[in-house]
Structures are given as C-alpha cells and as structure tokens.
Amino acid sequence: MGAERMKMLVEEALAGVIDPETGLSIMRMDLIHNIEVRADGSVSLVFHPSSPVCPIAYSLANFIKKTVENIKGVSSVKISVDNFERAAHLESLLKASPKAP
Amino acid sequence: MKELVIISGKGGTGKTSLTACFAFLAKDKVMADCDVDASDLHILVHPKTLQEEEFRAGAKAAIDLQMCSQCGTCRESCRFDAISEQFMVNPRVCEGCGVCLHVCPEGAVSFKEALNGHWFVSDTRFGPMIHAALLPGEENSGKLVALVRNQAKVVARKQGKPLMLVDGAPGVGCPVISSITGADHVLIVTEPTHSGLHDMKRAMQLARGFRIPVSVVTNKHDLNPEVTEQIEAYSGNSQATILGRIPHDPQVIRSMVQRRCVVEDGDSPASRAIRDVWAKFEPALCS
Numbered sequence A: 001m002g003a004e005r006m007k008m009l010v011e012e013a014l015a016g017v018i019d020p021e022t023g024l025s026i027m028r029m030d031l032i033h034n035i036e037v038r039a040d041g042s043v044s045l046v047f048h049p050s051s052p053v054c055p056i057a058y059s060l061a062n063f064i065k066k067t068v069e070n071i072k073g074v075s076s077v078k079i080s081v082d083n084f085e086r087a088a089h090l091e092s093l094l095k096a097s098p099k100a101p
Numbered sequence B: 001m002k003e004l005v006i007i008s009g010k011g012g013t014g015k016t017s018l019t020a021c022f023a024f025l026a027k028d029k030v031m032a033d034c035d036v037d038a039s040d041l042h043i044l045v046h047p048k049t050l051q052e053e054e055f056r057a058g059a060k061a062a063i064d065l066q067m068c069s070q071c072g073t074c075r076e077s078c079r080f081d082a083i084s085e086q087f088m089v090n091p092r093v094c095e096g097c098g099v100c101l102h103v104c105p106e107g108a109v110s111f112k113e114a115l116n117g118h119w120f121v122s123d124t125r126f127g128p129m130i131h132a133a134l135l136p137g138e139e140n141s142g143k144l145v146a147l148v149r150n151q152a153k154v155v156a157r158k159q160g161k162p163l164m165l166v167d168g169a170p171g172v173g174c175p176v177i178s179s180i181t182g183a184d185h186v187l188i189v190t191e192p193t194h195s196g197l198h199d200m201k202r203a204m205q206l207a208r209g210f211r212i213p214v215s216v217v218t219n220k221h222d223l224n225p226e227v228t229e230q231i232e233a234y235s236g237n238s239q240a241t242i243l244g245r246i247p248h249d250p251q252v253i254r255s256m257v258q259r260r261c262v263v264e265d266g267d268s269p270a271s272r273a274i275r276d277v278w279a280k281f282e283p284a285l286c287s
Helices: A003-015 A057-069 A087-096 B015-025 B041-045 B073-077 B099-103 B141-159 B174-180 B194-209 B225-237 B250-257 B269-285
Strands: A032-037 A042-047 A076-081 B002-007 B029-033 B048-063 B109-124 B127-134 B163-167 B185-190 B214-219 B241-246
Touching (some): A003 A042, A003 A057, A057 A076, A057 A087, A076 A087, B002 B015, B002 B269, B015 B041, B015 B163, B015 B185, B015 B269, B029 B041, B029 B141, B041 B109, B041 B127, B048 B099, B048 B141, B073 B099, B141 B163, B141 B174, B174 B194, B185 B194, B185 B269, B194 B214, B194 B225, B225 B241, B241 B269, B250 B269
Parallel strands (some): A042 A076, B002 B185, B029 B163, B185 B214, B214 B241
Antiparallel strands (some): A032 A042, B048 B109
8 A cells, every 4th residue: 555545544544533622533623743654554643732731632642543553554653742741751651552463 | 823812800801802902903813712601702803704613512311202111210310400291301401411311211311412502713804713602501611612722723823823812711710721721821801890800810820820921901990090009919929910001991982882993993092002012912922
C-alpha cells in the first residue's frame, strides 16, 4: 500500500475519534497535525490538545495511538505532543506502551 | 495566536460592550462568544451565518410504552418527578441521571442524546465569529463553550489570525472555567458597586487558580469613586494589572440603541477611555 493511501486511511480512522467534551471529531477540532507515513508502514503525527491543561489528553492520546495501530499495514506509531503542560510525560508513556499483538 | 478572554464576575458590567469595542479596534482577529447561556455579542456585530450546527450532549430518558408494564418503579425512583402518570418523560425536567434505566424491570427505558442548542460560524462586520445559543433550560454549557473556543481556534489557525477575542460568561461556574482554561490573558470588566467588587474578587481568584495573567477595567468608575478605589486596591494587591477606568457616558447607550459600539461614534469620553485601554493592551496581545 502506498504512503499516500495509508495517510488517507489514517486520516479517515482518526476522523472517527470523537472528543467527548465537544462531540466533534478530533480531525475537525484540528487536534492532529503533520501526519507522515513512511514506506515501512511507520506513522508519525503531532497531537495538539485543545488546551495546555486538557483533562482528557492522556486518554485521548492513548486512543489515538491504538486507533492508528489497528490500521492494517501500520508497523509503528510515533506521537509527538504539543500545546500541553505535561507533553514530555505523555510522550514517554505513549512511547512505552507496546503495540497490541 | 494569543487568546484574550473578557469576563466580569457580575453580569451587566459592560463585558460584551467592551468586547465589541475591542473587536472594532483590533485589526485582525477571530471572535468567540462563549456566553452561551445569554449570547448577545451578535446584536452588535451583525453576523451573517455561514454554518449552523446542532449541539447535542448529555442524554434524556425515553420509555418504550410497548415494553412498559406500568409498575411505577421508575416514577417512584425519579427524584426530579420527570415521569408522568402516563409514563411519559418530560425532557425539560429529566436530568439524565439514569436511575430509571437501572430500576426498570422490563428494560423499557433507553437514553437518547439530547439537543442542547446550536452553534454557528458567522462572518460579521468585524471579522469571523463563532457563537452559540443554548436552548432554554438546557445544560452542558461548559461543553458548548469548549466547542465554540475550539472552533474559533481552528478558524484562527486556518486564516492566520494572530488574536482571538473571547466574550466569556458571567459568574465563576462551569462555562467561565471552560472559557478561560489555557487562555493567554483574562480581562475582568467590573463596575463600582459592592456586588461588582465582590464578584470581581471571585472571578480574579478563579483566573489566578489557573495561573492566567489578569487585568482589570472599571466601567462607569465615576458613579462611585470610593468603590473604584477599593477595586483598584484589591487588584493591585492581587498582582493584577489595572488597565484603566471608563466613565459613565450617555453616548454608550445612544450607540447601543443603533446596534453600534461607542468607539465607532465619535470622540466621547467613554470612547477615548476604551481606546486608551486597547492601546495599552494591543502591543502585548498582538506582538
């Protein structure tokens, strides 16, 4: 599968992730930036919570990671976090959580 | 992009009027009316609605009368008296607590997402604005505020706007908290009355709890110089910036009647004071 096609699948999958606070898709809320897909199936993206103190950033980031990991052909997911007070801590947790078999 | 949220603590101090004046004076901005319980910034900025959407949050009970055995357990359990003798749920009274769902022996109760209001993307004579209207008696205003702020940020990012002006809600409750979390600056507009001073203190404590820089403006300061002094003394002691005083000025009302802002209508005392306040603010907000 080509990288462009894979990127479309990632965007489609993330469009189905709903922020429970607003009821809107996280793509529509512009919470996901810079999606990049490489030939080996590795995906990277930037998660931009709507507030630096977003109370659901941890659970939302975890759900985003699992959603992308579940796409056929994705080998790994790297999530960078910006606009969040505890971005480094959240990134370290995401990095440590293994991909489900 | 910088985000300025204008709140008041007490209602009716001139928060929305000042927001509209800033919207006129600011060169490039997006507006967000987060006073969703009683939004009226649109009255002054004359929006043309580009997009209207429903806001649904929370849930209300519904009883399937085909399945209902009319045992009355749900009616006895509902502390809000939302279920009639005919086992119809009054959606205005139902709080969505879910107790009827748990106690119904027939499984006849379901929960449906409720329509709480509408939100809008509009173009106005001062630029783009995101605003909303909560339906009477509906809840989840904090969630609707979060939505309005988020969509204003999306518009600001897409259009490269450096400033977001947010008209917040009065009080210190959920919609205000939702209006200010993560903002760059909070401006409290107060008035020289004892309730104005009292509620300004509460609003300031709230903003400081979120570690947001606070500035204060006293509207109609000349109506009670003594309380104005108390407002400014408290603000100074709380490390808030005292941005200025706006005098009582009949021109404000004359402009308002015409659905205009006082800064659009000549060089009246209030207009001069508001322009002075904005001149102090603008360099920090738009740099």
